[in-house]
Amino acid sequence: MSSSQIYEQHYRRLDASIPLRNQRWIPIAREGLKALVSFRAYLALIAIASLPLLVRLVQVYFTTRFPETRRIVPVDDKFFFDFLSQQMPWMLLMSAYAGAGLIANDMRTGGLLLYLSRPLTLGDYILGKVSIVFASLSMVTLVPGLVLFFGARSLAPDVLGDVSHLLLIPKIVAYALVMILPATGLVLVMSALARNARFAGLGFFFVFVGSTVAAAIAWRATRSSYAGLISVQATLRRAGEAIFGVKPSRMTAELPPEAAFVVLAILVIGCLFVLKTRVRAVEIVK
């Protein structure tokens, strides 16, 4: 059988050489998000995570109709801080759903080699994956936060119409970033360490829940105000309280905000370091 006659009709050489792309991470991010959007569960998660936003908007609407309710639920910095903090469980779920398999699956199927044998740097690959998680987490934190602000501002211009209230925008962005970046780093590290997406997801939850339990144990043992820094959740919350300037809760009252920011920065840098050392093409090639 001569295969040449059939194949002759197809494959041709390119006339020009392909230039190196500048934003090499973009196709990775786009394909990853396209794949996620094709899953109904992903869209359902975003939809369900948006329900608190609707509830908050209804609250704002009620404050415009019944001004006396503003004393019970004031639409102020704390209102937005509480909303974003309440989005944290959704953010954790979304992290595990969108991020746990991103690197683990590539390692399992050899896809990592498909990426790294192309004109891509390790940084491009990691940035592409980070973008996928970042965009997904933004859909349950940053985007609803901003929608809430603009929605509330248009519903209650007498409450939020002042120019000074525009300062809430950078606060919302900053707190959302403070929540998103460590979660993104952690879930990708778990994904790089486990070759199975489920284990990576479980590991991610274990770190969040386990760190809070560990912080409680450490506090009982040492009574040190710094013990809370072991808890990722408490540290995130303390950073948020500092950003919005709200009174710390009982759980975080003793935590110095500067220390919380330092811990979160170290966490993000540490995650990047682990990703850089763990994601390597040579481990796949045999």
Next chain:
Amino acid sequence: MTETLVEFEALTVRYGSRVALDKASGRFTRGATGLLGPNGAGKTTLLKALLGFLSPSGGRLEAFGLSPSAKPLEVRRRIGYMPEVDAHLPDLTAVQTVAFAGELSGLPQSESMRRAHEVLQFVGLGEERYRKVETYSTGMKQKAKLATALVHDPEIVLLDEPTNGLDPAGREEMLALIGDIVTLRGLSVVLCSHLLRDVEKVCENILVISGGAIRTQGRVEDLKKLERDWYVVRVKTDADAFIAEVRKRGGDAQPWPDAWRVALPEGASVAWIFAAAAASSTQIRHVRKAEDTLEDIFLRATSNANAA
């Protein structure tokens, strides 16, 4: 002279304290080159270094005049790599995987999709291109990997054990495809394998690697040529008398499976063999001109390495 695409000289690559490539020197020219070697010889390490995954600890390695460790992106842009292991993306169809690989190599999205269809037709997966790669058989996965390696039209394609796990028909088809890539499309290929027959069928040049060093290299045709005129001779009766006569007359003889390999003295013709047989009262059953096979070349090269 044939154009050199990849050249390495005294190349040393280490994994910690273990030396994987030990001052290896050689080159890949335009056309098909077979990289032959036993398991653990350093074949894949050479490919890893060529793709810029590993930095040499000594020596020089250049692809298209560029150092892969200094300019990995420039080098990888011009290389297609078909790994030995599975390499697909979960939940993507073949056409999506190949198009995505093209985009990662720098092709625009629409052009990449067009070429994905073309190369999948070329490798014979035209009808199956909308199926997820993880549902493919081994042979189809190999073809999908080949398509992925070809989509951006590289100058050289590195094929790491491309016929692994294939049945005889699949193996023939894969080798025919690789042959087409070289002869009809003008691409250069490095076929990394431990299967001599595959290499012999496709490649005009070979490099034999063993113990981390290149043991022999050159055109298969040249390497098969023997320094002296050798004949494979099978005799019916007393071979010892015949061999003694051959040696007495200035020839040489070596044992050969079910026969002897006889070297003629300078200027002698095949009639010299019959004269020696007549003188030793031996009946000849079979005579043919001897030529080294690729297996001979490989065994000689690797046994020299073991002896060293």
